[in-house]
Structure formats: structure tokens, C-alpha cells
Amino acid sequence: MIRFIAKRMLGLMAILFCVVSITFFLIRLMPGGPFDRERKLPEHIEKALLARYKLDGPILNQYFGYLGDLLHGDLRLSTKYRDRSVNEILADALPVSATLGGIAFVLATAGGVLVGSLAAAYQHSWIDRSAMLAALFAISLPSFVIGPLLILIFAIYSQLLPVGGWGTIKSLILPSITLAAPYAAYIARLTRASMLEALTQDFVRTARAKGLPESQVIYKHALKVAILPVVSFLGPLAANLLTGSIVVENIFSIPGAGGFFVNSVLNRDGFLLGGIVIVYCVLLVVFNLVVDILYGWLDRRIVLYG
Amino acid sequence: MVSLLLLVLVAVAAVLGPYLLPATDANVSQASFLPPSQVHPFGTDLNGRDLLYRVLLGAQISLLVGIAGAAVSFAIGTTYGMVAGYLGGSVDSIMMRLVDILYAIPRLIFLLILISAVDPILRANMIAHGFQSLVGYSKIFLLVACLGFTEWLTMARIIRGQVLSLKSQEFVMAARSVGQSHWNIIWQHLLPNLVGVAIVYLTLTVPSVILDESFLSFLGVGIQAPLASWGLLLSDAAQVINPIKGYWWLLVFPAVAMGSTLLALNFLGDGLRDAFDPRQRK
Secondary structure, three states, X not given: OHHHHHHHHHHHHHHHHHHHHHHHHHHHXXXXXXXXXXXXXXXXXXXXXXXXXXXXXXXXXXXXXXXXXXXXXXXXXXXXXXXXXXXXXXXXXXXXXXXXXXXXXXXXXXXXXXXXXXXXXXXXXXXXXXXXXXXXXXXXXXXXXXXXXXXXXXXXXXXXXXXXXXXXXXXXXXXXXXXXHHHHHHHHHHHXXXXXXXXXXXXXXXXXXXXXXXXXHHHHHHHHHHOHHHHHHHHHHHHHHHHHHHHHHHHOOOOOHHHHHHHHHHOOOHHHHHHHHHXXXXXXXXXXXXXXXXXXXXXXXXXXXX | OHHHHHHHHHHHHHXXXXXXXXXXXXXXXXXXXXXXXXXXXOOEOOOOOEHHHHHHHHHHHHHHHHHHHHHHHHHHHHHHHHHHHHHOHHHHHHHHHHHHHHHHOOHHHHHHHHHHHHHHHHHHHHHHOOOHHHHHHXXXXXXXXXXXXXXXXXXXXXXXXXXXXXXXXXXXHHHHXXXXXXXXXXXXXXXXXXXXXXXXXXXXXXXXXXXXXXXXXXXXXXXXXXXXXXXXXXXXXXXXXXXXXXXXXXXXXXXXXXXXXXXXXXXXXXXXXXXXXXXXXX
């Protein structure tokens, strides 16, 4: 087990190295520097700025300097938000994104599993049909359709909830629903399919034959097996929530990392971009690792190796 | 069936629609934010352009990017999957490891960076080589290429799996024993058996490419005005919507157009998959 984790951590280092290098050079490929404005800066000022942000000298030297700083945990200064370090910006923005992502994660998994097993338990009934139709809608519509439509209905016409912003519990409701909806739908479909399969198996017949109430058969016995595909989807789910939150934060004007990500691309703010991409990749790989371990723990037939 | 009809309708409207509308609809005018009326059935936008015209133009570009991108991914995915599956052994495992690694990278995040890095360079090259007239469309080429090059992973996995199981069947062995070339075996014996599965996943790739395109356009790195795509229209709408001014038509019409097209494509893909998958038949 420890060997398995150690190996995955090595893989993580390799992925991070690639990702940091690609980001660094891509940002350099873009025409125009981070300090280009409408008016050209005097040459000596531009030089001083470049030196301050360690953007002078041959590109390979810059690259190795950057890698060295990263190894010391220094993500450097943002070239757009002057005088704020990337570490500070991320420390402000990440908790916001994490809260939103966490709520959406719980909503998507809990809601999806519940709806999916209900649909399977009442297969071919109106519950099943309407749940699956709703799921198809939620999967097909992107969050930037669902989000603004929810705003239109709940915030603009009925004025029940705020249009956007951050800080109150009320302002969390719409963004987390928007973020969770497509994944809840996907999980509901997964759960329904694997629950239907589980319900045909022998141990379910045994449980029924023992005279257990139907709810116990479904939620205690069958669900334990039916939930496995859902668990393996949790890794990709985390990745999708990360990307999805960029759009949702944009729609609801939430001060999370997603907004900084988009702006850092547009502003050629290489170090901020690098910092965010690193955080995203670490989260992704760690999450996949946790899911793999969890999977082995839930289903003892699986042996982890690698 | 209904979804097929709807798709045909959207496609025809997208191709012919912009020519049938009065030419002035394409232009910027003083009449901004008019609600839907007889003259402008979908209302007008911030710059006084007719929204119906914009939605149809958006349909044209979104469908074009979706289909072309899916076709690129189809070509790459099938070739890659067939080669990996057919050669097997260590080549196969190396090729599939690469696919696993690419799966682990947050795709759209990199596309965002890649497109904003490459686009100015592409434009400059187009101007330098005398393709001035195409400069406005550089984003479309770039989107098709980038999305095509990143969407093929699932296709490659599925095709490889199919090839692996087909390869061991008797008709392939028979073809090999009469001395047919590898090329012939792949082209004449394997490919016809793969077409069904490949088409199913092609129909499912189109909506996901459209979704990705609109995601990028929504964040401002995809299609840009004066062109239109559904993602761009929705992004414009999301920016002007607020509690004081309810410009609902800016949001609702593009959303309905995009939603119904994606729904229809997904319906069609699901239906085809179930029809091709004997396990699903009851």
C-alpha cells in the first residue's frame, strides 16, 4: 500500500513538472509581455520591472530560476496584481472555490445516488421516467445555460435569492446547484444502471427470501455493490467540478480561483497562472489517488498494485 | 426520430436562415435591447443586431465546429485505436499509457492557455502569407484543430477494445492465412466491423465538442464578434442580465437553440448506442 502511494506521488511529481514547463513556455510564446499597456513604458522602467519580476536574462535561466523558486514553495509575484504574491492570492481565493466545490460535490453524489436508486427501485414507473428525462436535460444543458436561467427565475423574477456574490448562505444556493446539476444527473444514471444489475443478483434474492423489507434490500445490500461505479467516477468528478467552477464563478461573480485563472490567461500573468495550474493538478492527482484507495477498501476483491 | 427531425431542421435553418432574413439584420443599429416584436422575432442585442440572425449565425458556427472537430477526433481516434489494437503487445501498452496520461490532464484548462497563445501567432502568419480574408476565421480553424486533437481519447479506447476482440476472430485469421497484407486486413475486414460503434461515438462526440467550444467562447477565448456562437451569445446575455433590466430574450433564445440541439444529439447518440449494443436489447 505504501509502495503504491509512493509510486503515485512520483507520478504526481512528473506530471507537475510537465505541466509547469508547458505553462511556462506557452505563456512566453504569447506575443506581448505582461507589462504592455496602451502606452509604451520607458525603456529603463520596463527593464527594472522585468528584473523585479525575474523576467530578464536568457529564457532557460528564467525557467530554471522559476523551478528553483517553486521547489522552495515560492510561487512568485503576480505581474497583474502588483505587490501581491501568488501565494497570497491563492490563499484568499482557494477557500472560496473549495467551499463551492465541496458543497457541489456532496450535492452531486448524494442527490445522484438517491435519485438513481429510487429510479431503479421503481423501474418503468413515472418516477423512473421523469428522473431519467430530467437527468438527460441536466446533462445536455451546460452550466452557462442552467446558471443564467436559474438567475432569471429565482433571482430576477421571484427575487428569492441573490443574483450573485459571496458571503451569505443564500448566495451559495444557486451556484452550487448549477455546478452540481450535470454531475448529479450523470451519477443518477450510473447508479440506476448498476443498481438494476445488482438487483438481479443472487444475494439480493437471498436477502428478499430472508424476508427483509424492500427498503433494506435496496439501500443496505444492493447499494453496497451498486455504488462502486459511482466511486470510480468521483475522481473525474473532482476534475470536472474544478473546470466547471471556472464558469460558475464567472456567472455568479464569486471571488474564487476560477476568475483569477481566466484573467491570468488574458493578462499574460504567467506566475499566477502557473500557481493555479499547479494547484489544480495536485488536487486532481491526489483526488484520483484517494478514490483508488477508497475503491480498494470498498471492494476487497480489487488488489492495488502498480 | 423526433430528434433527427429537429436536427435536420436546425441544420437547414442554420445554413439557409441568414440568407432569408433582411440584410440589415446583420448590421449594428440604434435599436438596442428591443424586446421581441414582428420585425425582430427574437428581439435585438446591445448593439442593435437582430437576435434571430445572431442565433442562426451561431448555429452555423457551433454546428460547423462541432461536426468538423468531431470528424478530426474521429480520424485520429480510430487510427490510433486501430493501430494500438492491431499491433498489440508492448506498442499497445505504451500507446494506451499515453492515453491514460492525457486523460489525467485537465483538458479545457490547457486548451484555454493553448488557444490564447497560438491565436495571435496564427493571425500574424496568415497576414504574412497573404490569407488576409481568412484572418477573421482563424479562431474557427484553431478551435476545430484543438478540440479535435483533444477529444479523441475515448474514441481511441473504444476502437482499440473492439479491434482486440475482432482480431482474434476466425475471419481475421482466415484473411491472414491466405496471405493478405496488414493494410488489407485493417481496411477491408476490421474497418467495416468498426463503423457501427465509431458512428455511435461520433454522434456523442459532436455535442461534447459543441459544449467545449461554447465553454471556451463563454470565457472569451473562443469565437469573437462579429461572428457568433451559442456560447458567445450566452456570455453576452449573462453580462447584461441584472435585476433592474430583464432582457430575458437575450438569454432564452440562444439557450433554447443550444439546449434543444444538444438534447437531440444526445438522444440520437444514446438511441444508436442502445440499438448497436445487444446487451441493452430486451
